[in-house]
Amino acid sequence: MVYPNQSRYSDHFTKYLWSIAYPEYYSKDTVLLRPSDVNNRIWYIRSGLAKIFHFSEDHRMNKRPVIDCFLADGDFICAVDSFFGKEPNRHYVQLLADSSLSVITYAQLEATRKLFPETTQFEREIILGFKQRSDFRSYLLSLPAQLRDETFSRLFDTSRLQQQDIVSYLNVSRSHYSRTRSARSS
Numbered sequence: 045m046v047y048p049n050q051s052r053y054s055d056h057f058t059k060y061l062w063s064i065a066y067p068e069y070y071s072k073d074t075v076l077l078r079p080s081d082v083n084n085r086i087w088y089i090r091s092g093l094a095k096i097f098h099f100s101e102d103h104r105m106n107k108r109p110v111i112d113c114f115l116a117d118g119d120f121i122c123a124v125d126s127f128f129g130k131e132p133n134r135h136y137v138q139l140l141a142d143s144s145l146s147v148i149t150y151a152q153l154e155a156t157r158k159l160f161p162e163t164t165q166f167e168r169e170i171i172l173g174f175k176q177r178s179d180f181r182s183y184l185l186s187l188p189a190q191l192r193d194e195t196f197s198r199l200f201d202t203s204r205l206q207q208q209d210i211v212s213y214l215n216v217s218r219s220h221y222s223r224t225r226s227a228r229s230s
Contacts, residue, residue: 054160054162061148061166064156065146067145070139075136076138079098079134081126082130085127085149086147086170088119089116089144089145090144090145091117091144092142093141095137095140096111096115097111097136111212111213112181113177113181113213114209121137123135140204140209196214
């Protein structure tokens, strides 16, 4: 099950959300959110690709990006702690491709809650979707490195992702990733 499951909502509710959403278009590499921003919008990816990441320091105090999740067509982008809790955001959200998004603001969603009780379920499912992505990454990281890559490659279109992002997400070295790829294509 992928959350939110849009088939669970009434046509009236879905049509209303589309009627209040407004389009935004961004180019590749646009950063939608930075740490300390308070997220007040939910973006729906009509077409495009995004990553959510943060920086981690190693024992030498070198910062390296850690990819938390990838989002693609049909996914929602939302820093859930920041959006629902009005807390400062802790991650970056960056687009990896030119993207066409539909946007709903916090104020619009709050007004929608007064009109449609199912808004609460929609919000809950957005939160569950991000928990599901976090749980999936934790599961992947528990696998041996080769199986991690094989599982990831079956579920994600790796042709749309940069190698540096894939190795960060999978927590493997570039050399290991290259060897795994070479062995698989032989």
